Amino acid sequence: MRRILIIGGGYAGLYTAWGLERRLRRGEAEVVLVDPRQHMTYQPFLPEVVAGSIEPRHAAVSLRRHLRRTRVIAGSVVELRHAARTATIAPLDGEPYDLPYDTVVTTAGAVTRTLPIPGLLDTGIGLKTVEEAAAIRDRLVLAFEQAAELPAGPERDRLLTVTVVGGGFSGVEVLGEMMGLARSLVRRFPTLNREDVAFHLVEAAPRILPEVSDRPGRWVVSRLEHKGARVHLSTSLVSAVNGHVELSDGVTYDTGLLVWTAGNATNPVVARHSDLPLDARGRVTVGADLRVRDGVKVVPDAWAAGDDAAVPDLALSRDAAITTVPNAQHAVRQAELLARNIVAVLRGREPRPYRHRSIGVVATLGLGDGIFQFRRLVIKGLPAWFIHRGYHVLAIPSWERKAHVLAVWLVAAVFGRDIVALPQRTDPRRAFVTGGEPVPPSPEDSSDTTQDAAPIAA
């Protein structure tokens, strides 16, 4: 039986496997999906996980539960030798091993692209995984707890100063959601008020949200400023050593939390550890039918989709150099077509080209606020926020996840936002090891909310 190997179980990987399960006849091919995570991450919900409007687990869709006819391997592909039809897999535990295959689908997505800015790697945190979203939330809530007991001064200011670098959708959304969470938190801390909390959005381009046109983009800036954020346009982060931020516009301040959403890079397994042809940005080059191509030549038995693939955008242009933007809208639709095309080729039929016209963009700016644009139609504020919620609750895969998310929203509508955080989760054995003795937090715990609590040696 032919083996179809799917690398990555995110949007594109999950939907490809689903499509193949539906279309393949019994015995026609074995589908194997490899991912180090046991779930697909519904990334558009991460800002709401930060805000506490969605439970972290509900933004994760179990691969095993929903892929009934696919062999799911928990591990990472560390090398792909397509010429030899072999992938090397590092399992979660144990030695790496080689897995032969007949057809490969690369859907390993993108990773956060960092820059060599002093202090960034020590201070910052990205926003691509559920763990990062939960950690950002924990750190913000913990910062309030710490600041509430401090007198006004530089240390309290540092704890209550949040920086987001990157004015794309994820940066703007997480900023809006964190500001909303901060407003809810302030009400619970009598020693703090709204003026004590500072939010900075830093964007190197002269405007934010490249996916929306200029005017709505300017409206979002003024909206965020109206809510109390300071938006630094045409500005880049110069240094963040020990949380001391230096911006290229000359502004300096100390920050307790630095969220970095300033760019994507192709997953290294594709960009550096495979023999597939790549474009200048390290994405796998594919034709409109999603078969991997080296120039005009089809690379047999190799397919790619989603953020790790350079897919010609036929809806925009016939020029193959114009490729689809990396978003979930494309990843899902490409994956559905990819599954259909693989089966077509297996059965000796011609694959079909990918063509999808955007159905618009929508972003949350915090509870009850948002922006939606479809061509020249722009909707702002509460109606856009309803569109955001309505669209995403329908778009998250599986009915059980839709029901979970909806249930949490309904409960929050009655009882208000959940402000519980679990920062001790990073050090769960502390109580067990200390036998319940009160242990003062280590200097690291209290002085730097961007660091996880140091584990106690057993």
Ligand SMILES: Cc1cc2nc3c(=O)[nH]c(=O)nc-3n(C[C@H](O)[C@H](O)[C@H](O)COP(=O)(O)OP(=O)(O)OC[C@H]3O[C@@H](n4cnc5c(N)ncnc54)[C@H](O)[C@@H]3O)c2cc1C
């Ligand atoms: C905060 C945030 C908000 C967003 N909001 C929106 C939105 O509102 N609308 C929208 O359209 N898009 C949005 N996006 C973009 C969208 O989530 C991505 O475009 C989409 O996830 C791309 O799908 P993908 O399958 O290519 O990659 P992913 O969904 O990232 O999946 C890649 C998978 O590959 C796995 N993997 C990685 N390395 C390996 C390896 N070596 N071996 C095996 N598996 C591996 C990963 O664990 C992951 O499961 C958002 C993104 C973020 C970060």
